[in-house]
Amino acid sequence: MMEILRCEGIRKVYGAGENRVVALDGVNLSVERGEFAAIVGASGSGKSTLLHILGSVEQPTQGRVLVEGEDISSMNRTQSAIFRRRKVGLVYQFYNLIPTLTVRQNILMPLLLDKRRPDREYFAQIVDTLGIADRLEFLPGQLSGGQQQRAAIARALIYRPAILLADEPTGNLDRRNSEEIIDMLKRSNRSLDQTILLITHDERIALAADRMITIEDGRIIGDCFCGGAGEDDCFCEGAGEGDCSCGGAGEDDCFYGGAGEDDGFAKYGESRSGKRRQETCGRIIP
Numbered sequence: 001m002m003e004i005l006r007c008e009g010i011r012k013v014y015g016a017g018e019n020r021v022v023a024l025d026g027v028n029l030s031v032e033r034g035e036f037a038a039i040v041g042a043s044g045s046g047k048s049t050l051l052h053i054l055g056s057v058e059q060p061t062q063g064r065v066l067v068e069g070e071d072i073s074s075m076n077r078t079q080s081a082i083f084r085r086r087k088v089g090l091v092y093q094f095y096n097l098i099p100t101l102t103v104r105q106n107i108l109m110p111l112l113l114d115k116r117r118p119d120r121e122y123f124a125q126i127v128d129t130l131g132i133a134d135r136l137e138f139l140p141g142q143l144s145g146g147q148q149q150r151a152a153i154a155r156a157l158i159y160r161p162a163i164l165l166a167d168e169p170t171g172n173l174d175r176r177n178s179e180e181i182i183d184m185l186k187r188s189n190r191s192l193d194q195t196i197l198l199i200t201h202d203e204r205i206a207l208a209a210d211r212m213i214t215i216e217d218g219r220i221i222g223d224c225f226c227g228g229a230g231e232d233d234c235f236c237e238g239a240g241e242g243d244c245s246c247g248g249a250g251e252d253d254c255f256y257g258g259a260g261e262d263d264g265f266a267k268y269g270e271s272r273s274g275k276r277r278q279e280t281c282g283r284i285i286p
């Protein structure tokens with residue numbers, strides 16, 4: 001397995017004196033190629049700050065971020081702008097499409113900025129996966145919210161980014177459209193082998209992911225590999241019992257990883273993340 005993203009000892013402090021806020025307080029994270037991970041946490045826990053740092057939109061006060069082995073925390077402004085365009089796909093709650101351009105032009109914009117030609121086959125694959133192939137010549141205003149978000153995801157994918165970072169991508173959508181977007185992200189993860197990190201405060205949405213990372217007061221307090229076929233197919237890492245929200249059917253549907261060997265479990269599911277769980281069983285991911 002190849003590590004796509006790694007962050008080490010990330011701290012982010014805003015302001016000074018009375019206004020000082022420690023938004024992130026020593027975050028370590030490793031994401032491998034092909035993972036679909038969700039970061040959950042209450043409002044103000046530091047989710048967006050973390051996403052901005054991972055996407056090089058903001059710099060950490062301390063610590064470093066490696067994307068495909070490259071240290072992005074030491075880049076200058078120009079380097080980070082290019083890095084963002086080519087290596088990370090960013091998707092926000094509001095779609096940020098350019099209203100005067102067609103859906104096709106919006107999707108191709110990152111390539112146009114670099115004067116690059118699209119790979120026609122990949123373009124067709126993305127718009128097909130996202131179900132917007134018949135809306136390419138429309139303007140964003142002629143699309144539903146869900147369709148606009150799908151176009152925004154297609155734009156984020158056009159450069160085949162190392163990682164797609166999505167900040168509350170369903171925050172502005174009703175339940176049906178939210179489910180559709182999550183389904184589209186899952187399809188992109190599976191059929192394009194796209195690595196995805198999704199931020200949400202809604203654990204129901206996070207359950208669609210294979211991994212759920214819980215953040216509280218700027219620290220990771222739980223890291224759970226889920227998305228398996230069922231019983232025995234879930235493994236959590238954290239401080240102990242109660243530190244998991246796998247959304248399983250019942251008590252037996254979850255394993256709590258903790259301090260020692262006895263905290264692991266004997267069986268591993270055949271799911272995609274099974275191997276990884278086996279590797280990380282009984283220890284916190286470095």
Ligand SMILES: Nc1ncnc2c1ncn2[C@@H]1O[C@H](COP(=O)(O)OP(=O)(O)OP(=O)(O)O)[C@@H](O)[C@H]1O
Nearest residue numbers: 014015021023042043044045046047048049050201
């Ligand atoms: N630019 C900033 N200046 C000062 N404080 C900030 C800034 N951005 C975020 N913070 C503070 O950092 C903390 C974490 O904020 P962040 O936006 O990362 O939380 P969040 O988990 O994404 O919340 P939400 O779910 O409400 O979006 C909060 O206490 C917030 O007030």
